[in-house]
Amino acid sequence: MSNNKAETYEVKIDMLDKKGSGRGHVWRDGGGINPRKLKLTVPQTLIGEEVQVTVANPDRKRARALPDEIIKPSVERTVAPCPHFDKCGGCVWQHWDYQGQLAYKVAEVRRFLAGNGFDPDVAADAIGMETPWEYRNKMEFTFGPEGGLGLHELGNFRNVIDLDTCLIAGGPMVQAMLEVSRWQKDHDLPGYDKDAHAGLLRNLMTRYSQKTGELMLAIFATDSPKAHQKAVDDLISRLSSKFSGLVSFMWMENTDWADVAQAEHTHLLYGRDYIHDEMYGYKYRIWFDTFFQTNPEQAEKLVELAIEMAEVGSEDRMIDLFCGVGTFSLPFAKRVKALAGIEIVETSIESAKRNAKDNGINNTYFLAKDARRGMDEILQTWGTPDLLMLDPPRSGAGGKVMRRIGRLGTDRVVYVSCNPESFAEDITWLREYGYELKRVQPVDLFPHTVHIELVALLEKA
Numbered sequence: 001m002s003n004n005k006a007e008t009y010e011v012k013i014d015m016l017d018k019k020g021s022g023r024g025h026v027w028r029d030g031g032g033i034n035p036r037k038l039k040l041t042v043p044q045t046l047i048g049e050e051v052q053v054t055v056a057n058p059d060r061k062r063a064r065a066l067p068d069e070i071i072k073p074s075v076e077r078t079v080a081p082c083p084h085f086d087k088c089g090g091c092v093w094q095h096w097d098y099q100g101q102l103a104y105k106v107a108e109v110r111r112f113l114a115g116n117g118f119d120p121d122v123a124a125d126a127i128g129m130e131t132p133w134e135y136r137n138k139m140e141f142t143f144g145p146e147g148g149l150g151l152h153e154l155g156n157f158r159n160v161i162d163l164d165t166c167l168i169a170g171g172p173m174v175q176a177m178l179e180v181s182r183w184q185k186d187h188d189l190p191g192y193d194k195d196a197h198a199g200l201l202r203n204l205m206t207r208y209s210q211k212t213g214e215l216m217l218a219i220f221a222t223d224s225p226k227a228h229q230k231a232v233d234d235l236i237s238r239l240s241s242k243f244s245g246l247v248s249f250m251w252m253e254n255t256d257w258a259d260v261a262q263a264e265h266t267h268l269l270y271g272r273d274y275i276h277d278e279m280y281g282y283k284y285r286i287w288f289d290t291f292f293q294t295n296p297e298q299a300e301k302l303v304e305l306a307i308e309m310a311e312v313g314s315e316d317r318m319i320d321l322f323c324g325v326g327t328f329s330l331p332f333a334k335r336v337k338a339l340a341g342i343e344i345v346e347t348s349i350e351s352a353k354r355n356a357k358d359n360g361i362n363n364t365y366f367l368a369k370d371a372r373r374g375m376d377e378i379l380q381t382w383g384t385p386d387l388l389m390l391d392p393p394r395s396g397a398g399g400k401v402m403r404r405i406g407r408l409g410t411d412r413v414v415y416v417s418c419n420p421e422s423f424a425e426d427i428t429w430l431r432e433y434g435y436e437l438k439r440v441q442p443v444d445l446f447p448h449t450v451h452i453e454l455v456a457l458l459e460k461a
């Protein structure tokens with residue numbers, strides 16, 4: 001029997017889910033002999049807290065609602081500094097003090113290790129940020145169908161929160177977002193409505209280098225800029241006069257139904273189509289679609305740790321698997337005899353080659369190939385290299401690639417991961433090839449979110 005009356009419960013939060021929301025349960029009188037269990041997901045709560053929630057339709061077995069009230073707060077609860085935290089889906093943990101976030105992330109790393117039969121104590125405490133704000137060098141904002149420019153609403157991807165600040169984005173990106181937002185209102189330009197597949201403005205992508213001060217902006221829209229020439233000219237003039245760091249402004253036509261920031265036609269409206277950035281003392285050219293580590297301050301620590309764990313020598317030959325544009329390859333290349341970088345995206349490999357050249361590095365060999373095929377090719381030309389490092393996507397490298405690494409048989413494997421769960425599963429494959437897990441160092445690249453990065457060392461026994 002359906003019951004559409006909202007009900008209010010008091011619930012104790014006993015765990016967090018993968019998205020960082022609290023989970024708890026209550027027992028409801030279902031009208032029969034046995035009470036029925038209602039599992040509740042309550043965002044913006046912490047483990048151990050007792051909270052009050054109101055559920056709109058409690059007939060189902062599961063429900064999700066924001067807390068009405070925190071009855072018994074955790075000692076780790078803090079006041080979220082961002083005025084948009086209650087609604088914005090960008091950060092999930094601003095209500096949690098930073099040390100509490102770090103401790104939880106490390107506990108998760110240890111849990112995944114233990115779950116796969118490794119000693120959890122191999123994992124060290126996390127390296128956090130001294131100032132965990134304004135750390136991102138790239139943001140993708142969305143234009144709302146009802147107007148407004150910002151990020152998606154927590155738990156409701158269709159709504160857009162019209163932001164007037166964003167505390168994790170670098171300052172110039174926020175200022176540029178606000179200027180574009182004012183421009184949209186001044187010219188009364190419609191945001192894109194994905195249900196109706198109508199409207200003009202879809203996304204604003206911003207990239208900013210703290211090291212070089214260069215700023216890139218790209219607007220994704222359903223129509224050509226020529227069809228809106230007056231408004232576009234006004235935007236170029238506003239942006240170029242207000243942002244001295246602006247070196248790249250593009251208009252990307254995207255008429256696809258798919259909700260991704262991609263371009264069918266690129267119109268360069270101002271400057272060039274890339275920015276210069278720097279990481280660990282090396283120069284990089286970054287295009288709008290280049291994968292580049294989004295927290296440069298912490299990414300430099302990853303590079304430092306990978307170098308420290310690898311202990312490479314000047315006569316060594318190594319593989320950088322999943323090398324991207326060469327963030328790890330370039331610093332390593334300076335320390336070894338030869339480095340082979342393998343990466344599936346061709347434009348990233350072209351970029352890696354150019355980055356090596358721009359930095360005066362000439363002992364690299366970059367292959368645009370799938371990880372396994374790339375390793376086979378290196379094995380045929382070099383035989384077994386001295387070191388392999390890998391930095392796969394969130395899904396991990398997978399059993400086939402890990403077995404290939406095991407058979408390759410380098411003495412050391414350095415694994416950089418942005419997902420401790422897929423990392424712990426991946427490294428189980430190396431056990432049967434005689435590798436032991438020696439070090440795991442979590443590094444927080446994503447404060448106020450559920451994500452954590454790590455660098456690990458495996459050695460052949």
Ligand SMILES: C[S@@+](CC[C@H](N)C(=O)[O-])C[C@H]1O[C@@H](n2cnc3c(N)ncnc32)[C@H](O)[C@@H]1O
Nearest residue numbers: 291322323324327343344345370371391392393
């Ligand atoms: C986490 S990123 C790391 C990039 C680089 N190490 C960095 O720090 O900038 C993972 C990279 O793996 C690449 N990739 C994904 N699947 C792949 C595959 N099957 N073979 C080779 N590379 C792949 C992606 O294109 C991406 O550049």
